[in-house]
Amino acid sequence: MKKYFLKLYRYNAWANKRVISALVKQQVHDEKILSLLGHVVAAQFLWLHRIKGLPAPDVKLWGDYTLDQLVSMAENAGQQWLEFVESTENFDWELTYNNYVKEPYTNNVENIMIHLVNHSSYHRAQIAMLLRQKGYDPINTDFITYDRVITGQLKD
Template identity: 40%
Template sequence: MKKHFTDLFRYNEWANNRVLITLEEGEVKDDKIMTLFSHLLSSQIIWINRIKDLPTSPFPLWEKYKLHEIKSMNEESNRNWRDLIENHPRETFEEMIFYKNTKGTKYENTIREIMVHVLNHSSYHRGQVISRLRELDITPPVTDYIVYCRQK
């Protein structure tokens, strides 16, 4: 299970980095794109902090950040997810996490369920960013998992 999640989070990191390179090289400052990508990374940080039982996040969920801030958030998120997976004491991630959502409602999910959610959520919003890039006639990066597999 560790190897599987290591691979998936490396893919997530690779895909996010490809989008960031496109935004930087194209000098993209579109509000919708910046808000969506900010949200994607804020969410990744919120979830890792919930797992670690830390204050949720210094980054509001739907705040729009500048590219240099987004890059910093991306690095923080990648570092924290890598650390969690590499240093997790078990091969599985079935421990239950008790947390409150952003509205204060209490929930519980396993680390595994949260990790799958984070990966799915990130792919969803990357897809929205890529769709918006196309609307702006900007060639988006290819972020398909199979392309990542071919390149590693």
């Protein structure tokens, strides 16, 4: 599973970086778009802290973030997740935690990690739709596009 998670979390960091680059290039400061991207990144920090048994990070799941803040946050989240995956051998264990409204749950860490990347893809698609609706150019963050880029078949 480690090889799979390395691939998945490298993709996730790449996709977030592509979205941020598109927002910076087009000077997008739309509140809803930035809120969705902030939610993606905040969720990545929240889940990583839960899994690592750390106190909740100082992020808001639905906060008001600037584009400059998101650039730094996304880079940091991607790096921390990759460091975690690289330094961990077993992801097949149960985590008991309280969600953001303090309800208790137990889930397998592998499932949480798969969920987190799917969650990110879901919200990146919403961002793409909003970009198009507001007259901006959305960016392709499909996994197959990532695979084509890293195998040299497509220029990033």
